Amino acid sequence: MKSGTGLQSRQREQKSDAPAAGDEVLMGRVVQGNHEAFSLLVHRHTPRMYALARRISGLSAEAEEILQDAFLRVWVNAGTWSPQKGTFAVWLGRIVVNLCIDRRRGDRYEPWGDDEPLIEARSDLESELFQQQQTEQVALAIEELPVRQRTALALCYYEGFSNAEAAEILDISVGALEALLVRARRALRERLAPLIRT
Amino acid sequence: MILTRLKHHLAAFGADTRRWPKKHHRLWHWLAGTPRFRNERSEAERLDRVLDRWQGEAPSEHLAQRIIQQALALPQQSMPPIAPQPDIVVWPFASYWPGMATFGLALIMGCLLGWYGGGTNGTTSEDWLNTAALSPMQEDFSER
Numbered sequence: 203m204k205s206g207t208g209l210q211s212r213q214r215e216q217k218s219d220a221p222a223a224g225d226e227v228l229m230g231r232v233v234q235g236n237h238e239a240f241s242l243l244v245h246r247h248t249p250r251m252y253a254l255a256r257r258i259s260g261l262s263a264e265a266e267e268i269l270q271d272a273f274l275r276v277w278v279n280a281g282t283w284s285p286q287k288g289t290f291a292v293w294l295g296r297i298v299v300n301l302c303i304d305r306r307r308g309d310r311y312e313p314w315g316d317d318e319p320l321i322e323a324r325s326d327l328e329s330e331l332f333q334q335q336q337t338e339q340v341a342l343a344i345e346e347l348p349v350r351q352r353t354a355l356a357l358c359y360y361e362g363f364s365n366a367e368a369a370e371i372l373d374i375s376v377g378a379l380e381a382l383l384v385r386a387r388r389a390l391r392e393r394l395a396p397l398i399r400t
Numbered sequence: 401m402i403l404t405r406l407k408h409h410l411a412a413f414g415a416d417t418r419r420w421p422k423k424h425h426r427l428w429h430w431l432a433g434t435p436r437f438r439n440e441r442s443e444a445e446r447l448d449r450v451l452d453r454w455q456g457e458a459p460s461e462h463l464a465q466r467i468i469q470q471a472l473a474l475p476q477q478s479m480p481p482i483a484p485q486p487d488i489v490v491w492p493f494a495s496y497w498p499g500m501a502t503f504g505l506a507l508i509m510g511c512l513l514g515w516y517g518g519g520t521n522g523t524t525s526e527d528w529l530n531t532a533a534l535s536p537m538q539e540d541f542s543e544r
Contacts, residue, residue, distance in 0.1 A: 235476055241468050248464045253456035262457060269459070270467050277471035281478070333453070340454040358419060360456060365413075365421050376421075383412040391447050398446045 225290035233280045244273055247291065250361055251298050257356040258302040260345050268305065272297045288370055295363065295371045299353055306349050336397060343393040351386035354379055406431050407440055414451075415444040 223239075225246070231239035248269065255265035255272075275297055276283075287293055344352055350372065357368035358379070369379040391398065409428060413419040417429045432441060 237472055240471065244464050244468050244471075248459055248467070252459035252463065256457055266459065266463055269463065270470060273467045274471050274474065278474055278477050280476055337453050337455075340450060344451075344454065359414065359451065362419075380408065380412045384408070387411060387414070387444075387447060390451070391443075394447070394450050397450045397453075 226285050229280070229283055229290050232277070233283065240277055243276070243290070247294055250291075251294060254295065254356055254361050255298050255302055257344070257360055258299065258349070258353050259305065260341075264305065268298060268301045271301055289367070292363075292367050292370050295357070295367070296373075299357075299371055302353070303349055339397060340394065343390055346393070347386055347389060351382050351389070354382040355386045355390075358383060402427075402431070406437060410437070410440045410444045414448045415441050416448060 223242070225243065228239040228243050232243065251272065252265055252269050255268040256262055259265050259268060272294060276294060283290075283293060344355065347355070353372060354368060357363040357371060358365060363371065365376050365379055369376045372379060372382075374382075406428065409420050410432070413421075415432070417425065417432055420428050431437070
């Protein structure tokens with residue numbers, strides 16, 4: 203199951219959510235203990251934040267746990283949120299990124315179940331396998347990047363955060379963020395050179 | 401300067417200008433399309449195509465529901481009432497308030513003392529006594 207690139211999914215998200223209540227309005231209701239507003243926020247942000255956690259952490263089971271943890275914190279500590287801290291997406295993104303980085307600092311997470319996606323039997327199995335291999339090469343190359351470069355790339359390239367928002371999430375300047383992105387893409391260009399040439 | 405910045409944007413954000421900073425977006429979009437940057441742009445496009453092969457997985461269908469159930473079972477942390485922000489002006493004379501209150505109190509006390517304190521004031525009573533004592537003598541003086 204694919205969710206598409208973050209840039210596209212974000213644009214779709216913005217179009218479909220246009221008439222709905224904004225995140226900040228919903229969060230104001232969550233602060234007062236409104237269950238429905240919290241449910242809306244969870245449904246709205248789960249795909250994007252899951253993709254972000256998945257790209258930083260590298261494992262889907264870990265990404266799910268991180269997302270659960272992040273939303274639990276949002277609910278329990280809703281009173282600490284204020285619009286002055288930035289948009290809700292940036293606040294939630296910061297929680298997710300911090301949880302990902304914290305887990306990377308600790309012992310490597312070992313999933314309980316088999317985390318590898320199963321390849322469905324199809325007629326074009328060979329082509330599927332080839333594409334799967336290429337995808338894995340890209341994923342591996344990105345996973346080998348230093349965590350901050352990987353996070354910057356996941357935020358700006360894949361999940362469609364603006365450079366200012368990504369810098370706020372990482373708590374660095376916009377210039378430092380752009381430097382991280384330049385280094386990340388340079389390293390990826392070298393590592394993925396065989397794929398780029400084909 | 402602008403050309404260096406454009407190359408930097410291509411190197412940082414890739415060829416798709418929708419990912420670029422919003423400031424001067426139309427200028428960047430136009431410049432990125434000019435032939436002068438064809439090499440940089442095509443190089444960035446090739447890397448973008450490779451990166452796009454790693455599409456994001458969608459979360460499992462029940463993840464959101466599971467999160468909601470778990471979270472709503474927990475109590476929310478009660479927060480102390482938020483103090484008004486210093487930049488929000490609730491009472492513009494807040495800093496003058498203690499001084500104004502003291503001055504007002506002193507003024508009221510002064511008026512009260514002035515109004516009711518006449519009978520108890522020694523100086524005023526002595527003046528009255530002196531006047532009363534001297535009034536018969538005044539007649540003697542006026543006869544002369």
